[in-house]
Amino acid sequence: MISKKQKEAVTINLDGKEVEVPAGVNLIEAAALHGKEIPHYCYHPQLSVAGNCRMCLVEMGTPMRDRGSGEPILEEDGSPKIGWVPKPVIGCATDVIPGMHVKTDSETVLDCRESIMEFLLVNHPLDCPICDQAGECRLQEFATDYGRGYSRYEERKNVKPKRTRLGPRVTLDDERCILCSRCIRFCQEVADDDVLGFVDRGSFSTLTCFPGRELSNNYSLNTVDLCPVGALTSSDFRFKMRVWFLKETPSICPESSAGCNTLVSSREGEIYRITPRRNDLVNDSWMPDSGRSLYKEVRSEDRLTKPRTDGQDCSLEDAIGAAVAALSVGQVGIVGSCRSSLEEQFLANQLAKGIKAQKFLRGHFGDDDGILLSSDRTPNLRGTLLSGFASAYPKDNLSSLALALKKGNLDALVVMGEDLFESKVDADSINGIPIIFLGTHENATSQLAKVVLPTLTSFEKSGSFVNRNFFLQAFRQSVPGPAGLLPDIQLLSRLLNELVEESFQGSDLDEIWEDMARPASSPLKSLCFSDLKKGCVQLDGSKWASLPFVEKKALHYKPASPKAAKSS
């Protein structure tokens, strides 16, 4: 047996063609590399192999050898004689071996697929008009590709419970389940919360939670994504919108520094769901449930939608004018945010340099679940280091700002979305100091601010975040922002151009990237924003290796300095 660690290539014969594939992969992956689809339900590249759906049956054989001499046995025409395995084998559990012959579209294989489809559909209800999976359902797809097209089954179909609540976020339709066990394996292997299992036998087999347990872990909605049919449905997305209406935009989850790759599905400017996007370096195919509900903040009631000065709604021009007036005298303090994109942090840093402002920053920390929810609950803390906004690791509060205010050093404050009063800053110490608030949602600070410039959430703008592995990843605008609002980078470049003489800061992402990548010492050197389209970019974070990053060992992440992680 070839171990999976070996990367060498082996040659196999795929449908009569000699092809090279990496050693150690199974037949499904090997065929996929050469554009041949072997249909499958239970196999998932990031889960263990179960081999119970039988959809990936293929024919397999090896060149025959003489038992005595070991000489290859040849056909009459001189080609090696192939000893075909008498019955088809499952592609998911068969790894490639050198010289192996595989048939993926022979008559036997097609017949197998047709029969397996017929068995799977025997008890499957005709729910497609109301099923949320319709349109992205493997059963629908393979039934049209490989099924017989009509049903020979005249007996009664099994009736099973239609709306079982498996957990707070997952609803199960038992009739639709094809017993692939992907969800069970996910709970055992990835979520580490073994709560699902099959009970009963044969066609009465039913997916259930173990008695007294429920599927309530923070990764439960991944089972919905994994489900090849519509059996597991998200209670939040259930019956909300048909999937063929949804436009999918690649994005990055702003929940924590894990930086899960996501797809944001929206229709006509409204987001309906967030699903994980496969990235084997960052999040495999998973993401936490908590990150999936973040789209609700886009339409939340406390969303800031109108610019304000002194508590009165005003035009954006007036608000920017008032902000410029307040910031052009005295010592300014800028409270940055680890939730801003790298480009915004860069502009905030340029602004701080230009008007010689003091910089403050706070981090937001929580518990680490060791998978994809890291203890750093901001998406871009490392971006503040890269952009030069911060040089030290931020604390969980703004005590340095409180100190500066107490001393009376500051005459005006720019706050990027943070709530000062949650960060150990006294309301009294701010007395009389004008606050320019740039943020998406109302908080105590925005209510007290002299000027409020509403900004956009990460779903409404493009930019990039740097995750815990120093992977630079881009997110794209999926829905338009509220009418009349400008993206953060445009607001910041306006402020920069008005306040700092001789500064011509462009407000376009590409222009900002040109400026960011210009310094020879920049870790972003020779990069541009469009490079991130292809995927994440590994940056050199060794310069900051000594900082006490709080993240713990997790999926695809190892703390760079174990000492620092322990001491925090």
Add this chain to the structure above:
Amino acid sequence: MAKTVVLERKPLSLSERTYLPQILTGLKTTFTNMFKEKVTLQYPEEKPVLPPNYRGVPTLVKDPNGREKCVSCQLCEFVCPPKAIRITPGSVPEDHEDREHVEKAPQEFEINMLRCIYCGYCEEVCPEEAIFLQNEYSFSGYTRDEMINDKAKLYELGGTLPDDHYKWDKKKEAEEKGNPH
């Protein structure tokens, strides 16, 4: 290059020059039609008899049990060429009386008759036989809002049509007599 052929016009004969035969032929047609059966209708006092399969205003229908047939699969919304249909899907609570075995139904269903082109695709695509283009053809209103049919209006226009399937009854029967789990 096509060749141009010049055709000589023949001179008119005597009878042609008098125009009389032509006038008489015309009068003959007029008088024959005067005594034939009338083909015009005194619309709007008189209404035409519509052929079967006539495509009038799209409506939603209920089954003879008075149950809503539409399950808001949104296929009509998808197929509608002028995008006249707009559905807000909704789920039916499990304990809803008279709605056993129904999981999904439209919360709101709008057809914008200013956009509708009466193509009938919605009727054709409907997997539940819930939408029909019936015989109403002179739909009008004084404002734009009046021309948008909401769910209540669509059911009022649609009424009840005979049903071959009784889907919900079958589902109930399946649960009672099927292979209960």
